[in-house]
Amino acid sequence: MKVKRYVVASVPEALPLIRGDLGSDAVILSTKEIKTGGVLGLFGKRRMEVIAAAETKPVPKPAPARQPAARPAAALAASPSGLGMAEEAQAEPATTLGRPAEPPAESWRRPEPPPEPLPEAPSPPPRRDRMPTDGRPSADALQDELLQEVRGLKTWIRQLGLQQEADGRSEPLRQLMERLERQEVAAEWRDRLLEELRTEPDFESLSLQPEALREAARAVIERWLSPFEVGGDILDQARTIHFVGPTGVGKTTTIAKLAACETLQRQRSVGLITADTYRIAAVDQLRTYADILGVPLEVVFSPAEAARAFQQLADKDIVLMDTAGRNYRSELQINEVSSMLRTGSASETCLVLSLTARTADMESVALPFIEHGVTKAIFTKLDETRVYGALLNLSLSHRLQPLYIASGQTVPDDLERFSSRRYAALLIGDGADV
Template identity: 45%
Template sequence: MKVKRYVVNALPEALPMIRSELGIDAVILNTKEIRVGGFLGMFGKKKTEVIAAVETGSANNSSSSSKAKPPARTQTAVGARPNAMPQASPKPVVPAAPSPAAASVFDAVLSHAAEVKQARAAATATEVHELPKISPAAAYGARTAAPSEVPVAVAPEVLAQDVRKPLLTEDHLLAEIRDMKQWIVRMSKQQQQEARPAAIQALQDKLEDQEVDQQWIDQLIEQVEAEMNEAKQHGIAIAADDDTAYVWGCARRILIGWMRKFEANQISRDTQVIHFVGPTGVGKTTSIAKLAAEQTLKAGRKVGFITSDTYRIAAVDQLRTYATILNVPLEVVFSPAEVTRAFKQLEGRELIFMDTAGRNFRNELYVSEVNSLLQSGSHSMTYLVLSLTGKFSDMSTVAGNFAKYGIDHVLFTKQDETHACGAILNLALEHGLKPTYVACGQTVPDDIAPFQAASYVEQLLGASDDK
């Protein structure tokens, strides 16, 4: 018996090779899936190992004449009785020539394989007889068209399993290449981080703890490392003991430069209307009361309130309580048509604070609805109120929806309820939002302060580990 092993992409690809090398009487003994190549056991290509065999006499007889000489009469077996009748000689086995139908089936299969080979130039034969891909459906269709005339014996369950197995397409190859590239990038980045000085790694850990987005962390560290390299090129020696202080000083200076351009002007004497918008529960009403008390008690301005927050229970009563304490008039509106009436009632006031209903402003429909209540003009401002206790992904979505309407001022609340304040940096750099005030408690009017880049960076970085 002659046995041969083939390693191919799919089982049907081995059929033409088996026929040409072993003959039409060949039988597939075993098939199994293996992996070839790769690196350290990874990224190996999936292949199919096919074991085929043929009787030696059958392989030779397939090319010989149809008339074969009868074999010599067999001798009596050892130990047989002398008077036993000799066994009759077996009749010579004459292999049948392939029928025209079987030949046409294999010709169709080989023709299809040639077409696929031309379309996929990358598929080349290797030392282990890797063959160009052939459609399993075509091979299976050819087999079912003439099952009695297919000269290669293939188990039906094996062929059906191979038909169900999808071929490796170009999209799969591109996906594997992308995954490999991402893995290499991650490994390279990890090695770079491990090679960084301890001070740089401590800075990265601090910014990650403050929930600063990774892209801004990488950009900051690149600038810090660039300044350190430039200092070394100019002959400035940095002692190991001063390494952490130097890194923190560079980061502080760079961050202040980033945030200083986002410092917004505070409430000026020219401002006549300030709108407050934002999600539910972020503290819009309390922030209005704090700023109104500041403008009334410190700046001596006449202030008025307008509220459209009629969705939340007791929201109007909460603002009316603040209005009574500050001796400030309050107007309630239920629709955009009543806004003009409310402003006319408060036309004698120097500064009007307008409270809006908190909604799910991840929905752009609600954003456009509240935007219809806002007054546009050079003497009006709109503050987007966000809580620092919220998730940055939600804050970014809300900020992006309001940014479409030109709202670029933000007031942050609940700073005292979280240790992380990296969202202020993220929103400023990502959406261009200008921080105006930062609130850190419930006391009116004390627990609110204008945003200052220097004080914010001090809070963001804190003290270095060596201090």
């Protein structure tokens, strides 16, 4: 085995050197970060020590020359040629250093019969598999195996590069990235945030100051989300607002909060419609809120009854409609909810999501509604979780506009308009939980 040591700036730099010196079958035994140069161990440069090795193939030894077998003295004496022992030895073909001497003249050779032609072997039928008849892997199989090895090598190099990059981060920067990972912020947006922070002119000094680094990160996230605040209040833009979403996310309570805000604070006339006739006591819950606020409530069971209910509330400034929480995986049930939302007046649809759900689950819930044209959302149960990254992921990845954030059960106080500044501060935190 041939072993060689390389000292390079990074592991990818050593790969072409290893292939050139040891061949394509070489393997990396170890990698280690070392310091070179400097004085008394100071001011040294960080380098990577790479140990590689390759198997060496043994050189085959030449076969020993075959010496002619010694002939017995009696056989030499009775030789039919009538020559003496010395003359008989001269008649034998001479050898020099194990190689045969010049062959005898043509007159001494016996004529050899021409070789019989070998019968042609029938060509084997084409095989459908990728293994030849001799049991060896085919060229396609070898190519696939080679591609898999190249992909594995690329993955290993990328992971090693990410590890080296993470090792080179400052402690405040590492804590910030770990905080965002715990908040379930997608890797795509964590990497983009890091790239934008690196463009700061004083990034080297900024990365060493925890509070200044968090403030810079808050500013970047606020800039990303500030466009979603443009457009005014949805309650001023549409007369009819439908609320959709899975079960248990707080649609009914959210409708009661909005109705209380419009009735008590803005002095507007409100009408309520509920199609949530599947859940026990769902109608009674909304009817209780309607009685307290003094607003009419219509209960519908079909799209035809929904059209009648809208006619009954035609004199109201705003109509809020509660729909049944349905299985978002069922296309039939999603279409059933959509049929209830077809009204002639200007309307909007809001998706209600709970922040207590995991990011992957919230995305699975939101996508079917987004495919049906829903672009606005209300996020509830802020007070029941400490993980807030799902809102950022859904807003940036799917352009889902957050309108309100609910943080409790109190009507109507625990509901506020979405603020990118307050959300960014909540997501980044104050460093106390690090």
